[in-house]
Amino acid sequence: MHRAAPAAVPAETDIVPILPRQAKTVRDTGLEPRFVTDLVLKAIQASGKAPLPVLAGKLRLSISILREVLNPLIAEQQVEVAWCGESDIDMQYQLTPIGQRGAADALTRCRYGGPAPVTLASYRAMVERQALRNVDAERTTPAVFAAALGEDGLAQATRDTLGAALYARRSLLLHGPSGSGKTQLAHKLGRLLPGPIAVPYALMAGRHVIRLYDPALHAAPLQLARQQEERRSCDARWIIAQRPLVHVGAELGRDMLELRYDAEEGVYHAPPHLQANNGMLVIDDIGRQRMPAAELLNRFIGPLDTGIDQLTLPGGQTESMPFDAAIVFATNLRPTAVFDDAALRRIGYKAEIGAWPAGAYRSLLRRQCLMRGIEYDDGAAAHLIERLHPQSRRALLACYPGELLDRIADFAGFAGSDARLTMAAVEQAWHSMFIADDAEA
Numbered sequence: 291m292h293r294a295a296p297a298a299v300p301a302e303t304d305i306v307p308i309l310p311r312q313a314k315t316v317r318d319t320g321l322e323p324r325f326v327t328d329l330v331l332k333a334i335q336a337s338g339k340a341p342l343p344v345l346a347g348k349l350r351l352s353i354s355i356l357r358e359v360l361n362p363l364i365a366e367q368q369v370e371v372a373w374c375g376e377s378d379i380d381m382q383y384q385l386t387p388i389g390q391r392g393a394a395d396a397l398t399r400c401r402y403g404g405p406a407p408v409t410l411a412s413y414r415a416m417v418e419r420q421a422l423r424n425v426d427a428e429r430t431t432p433a434v435f436a437a438a439l440g441e442d443g444l445a446q447a448t449r450d451t452l453g454a455a456l457y458a459r460r461s462l463l464l465h466g467p468s469g470s471g472k473t474q475l476a477h478k479l480g481r482l483l484p485g486p487i488a489v490p491y492a493l494m495a496g497r498h499v500i501r502l503y504d505p506a507l508h509a510a511p512l513q514l515a516r517q518q519e520e521r522r523s524c525d526a527r528w529i530i531a532q533r534p535l536v537h538v539g540a541e542l543g544r545d546m547l548e549l550r551y552d553a554e555e556g557v558y559h560a561p562p563h564l565q566a567n568n569g570m571l572v573i574d575d576i577g578r579q580r581m582p583a584a585e586l587l588n589r590f591i592g593p594l595d596t597g598i599d600q601l602t603l604p605g606g607q608t609e610s611m612p613f614d615a616a617i618v619f620a621t622n623l624r625p626t627a628v629f630d631d632a633a634l635r636r637i638g639y640k641a642e643i644g645a646w647p648a649g650a651y652r653s654l655l656r657r658q659c660l661m662r663g664i665e666y667d668d669g670a671a672a673h674l675i676e677r678l679h680p681q682s683r684r685a686l687l688a689c690y691p692g693e694l695l696d697r698i699a700d701f702a703g704f705a706g707s708d709a710r711l712t713m714a715a716v717e718q719a720w721h722s723m724f725i726a727d728d729a730e731a
Contacts, residue, residue: 308420308486308487308488308530309488309524309525309528309530310412310416310488310524310525310528311523311524311525312352312523312524312525312526313351313352313355313525313527314352314354314355315354315355315358316355316358316359318355319351319355319406319408319409319527320408320409320411320412320494321406321407321409321494323359325400325494325497326351326355326359326406327359327363327396328396328399328400329349329396329402329403329406330345330349330356330359330360330363331363331368331369331385331389331392331393331396332393332396332397332403333345333348333349333403334369334383334384334385334389334393335385335389335390335393336403338384339372339373339382339383339384340382340383340384341380341381341382342356342379342380342381342382342383343379345383346526347526348404348405349405349406350405350406350491350526350527351406351526351527352526353379360383363389366388367386367388367389368385368386368388368389368392369383369384369385369386369389370383370384370385370386371383372384397556400497400499400556401553401554401555401556401557402492402499402555402556402557403556404491404492404501404555404557405491405492405526405527406492406527407490407491407492407493407494407499407500407527408490408492408493408494408525408527408528409493409494410493410494410495410609410611412490413490413493413502413612414610414611414612416488416490416528417567417568417612417614418597418612418614420485420487420488420568420614421568421597421614422459422483422568422614422615422616423459423597423614427459427485428484428485429457429484430453430456430457430482430483430484432453434482435449435452435453435456435482436449438478438481438482439452439475439478441650441653441654441657442471442475442478442650442688443646443647443650443651443654443688444643448641448642448643451639451640451641452475452479452639452641454639455638455639455641456479456482456483456616458638458639459616460616460638460639461590461591461594461616461617461618461619461636461637461638461639462479462616462617462618462619462637462638462639462640462641463576463618463619463620463621463625463634463637463639463640463641464476464618464619464620464621464641464643465620465621465622465623465624465625465640465641465642465643466622466642466643466644467622467644467685467687468622468689469687469688469689469690470622470643470644470645470685470687470688470689471643471687471688471689472574472620472622472643473537473572473574473620474688475643476537476570476572476574476618476620477535477537477572479570479616479618480533480535480569480570480572480616480618481535483533483569483570483616484533485533486510486530486531486532486533487530487531487532487533487568487569488528488529488530488531489502489503489508489528489529489530489531489534489568490502490503490527490528490529491503491527491528491529492527492557493560495601495603495609496603496607496609498558498603498604499556499557499558500549500557500558500559500560500564501552501555501557501558501559501560502560502564502565503529504565507534507535507536507565507566508529508531508532508534508565509531509532510529510530510531510532533568533569533570534565534566534567534568534569534570535566535569535570535572536562536563536565536566536569536570536571536572536615537572537574538562538571538572538573538574539573539574539575539578540574540575540578540579540580541579541580542562542573542579542580542581542586543579543580543581544580544581546561546562547561547562547563547589548561548601548602549561549601549602549603551604558603561601563590563593563599563613563615564599564601564611564613566615567612567613567614567615568614568615569615569616570615570616570617570618571590571615571616571617571618572617572618572620573586573590573617573618573619573620574620575620575621575622576619576620576621576623576628577621577623577627577628578623583628583629583633584629584630584633587619587629587633587636587637590617591636591637593613594613594615594617596613597612597613597614598610598611598612598613599611599612599613619637625640644685644687645685645686645687646686646687646688647686648675648686651675651686651691652668652671652675654688654691655671655674655691655695655711656671658691658692658695659695659711662695662696662699662709663709664695664698664699664709664710664711665708665710665711666711667710667711667712669713670711670712670713670715670716671711673713673716673717674694674716674720678716678717678720682724684724693723694716694719694720694723695709695711695719697718697719697722697723698710698711698715698716698718698719701715701718701719701722702715
């Protein structure tokens with residue numbers, strides 16, 4: 291699974307109201323008291339001697355909740371104060387032999403020892419509050435959209451289709467030849483989803499913990515990290531993140547769409563579409579997965595319409611999970627070879643992504659040269675566009691400039707010279723990429 295994160299950075303004034311208020315008591319967390327007590331016992335056991343602030347940071351629970359749990363444990367002689375400083379917060383705790391047995395029992399019930407989860411009901415409410423489909427949800431403006439896609443060599447009609455799909459938050463099918471830039475385009479669309487969201491570290495579904503947060507998917511702007519830590523009044527079981535962009539490809543199978551149990555950690559890992567909530571899910575290489583394309587489409591279109599997905603827990607128990615993600619399908623196969631007419635009707639928008647106009651292709655080559663520090667030459671670019679591409683009957687696809695320049699750099703590096711865009715260098719790189727056919731003979 292490939293991962294990427296949106297780049298939009300909201301102002302702090304837009305972020306402060308997003309996180310829920312801090313839970314002051316165990317009851318406020320919505321979790322069973324026994325579960326919270328077990329978390330505390332396991333955390334102290336793992337630390338040996340656990341300072342109170344460190345314990346709060348690890349479990350993402352308030353000091354008041356920890357005291358509510360620790361005081362009875364001290365009275366029961368399961369926990370003792372190992373060290374006490376000048377303030378009532380500057381304290382360290384350790385387990386007694388009785389507490390060690392209690393922690394061992396807690397581990398047999400559940401091995402999870404990370405941040406305290408949030409209830410499934412709380413998560414459902416938060417996803418609904420942040421839902422892309424909400425009428426009052428922030429939308430990407432035409433100006434921002436045009437700035438992001440202005441250099442992508444897309445026809446205006448294609449841009450309009452993409453803009454409408456992003457505005458409506460409806461499913462989108464990108465189709466076209468391999469190398470036309472569909473995946474890169476899908477990622478750009480994901481990065482255009484505006485606004486930060488709140489994401490929990492983990493969920494409590496029945497008696498099972500589901501790990502949801504992934505730092506590679508739920509990235510917080512760096513300038514907000516310190517400010518977020520200082521928000522003492524907010525529930526630390528949630529973090530501020532940019533809207534996620536989750537990318538899966540041909541490796542996607544039925545098993546990846548279900549909860550995956552990690553016996554070592556004692557936790558279930560959320561499937562990609564659950565991690566994509568309030569963001570975008572890109573399903574690449576449609577038609578090449580380890581499951582039929584029609585089945586894959588049905589797996590998502592229904593939840594996309596209803597906003598609800600069903601996930602199965604041990605014993606056959608199912609839980610209704612919120613589903614709110616913009617879905618982009620991408621394929622280099624003919625859409626009619628992948629889906630029948632009924633299936634295609636269920637996909638909101640379709641956009642063909644193909645060859646670039648010569649002018650846009652030349653601009654892309656120039657930008658790629660600049661990125662790599664390679665001197666650009668317009669004569670060499672003309673030779674590539676006007677001779678090599680037509681001669682081999684290869685369309686002007688987005689993948690070629692970067693690949694050619696990388697090979698030019700490789701050849702130059704091997705020869706001990708500086709990489710330059712020359713006719714000879716382009717010829718050498720071009721012929722190292724392709725097997726000559728009759729059209730080139």
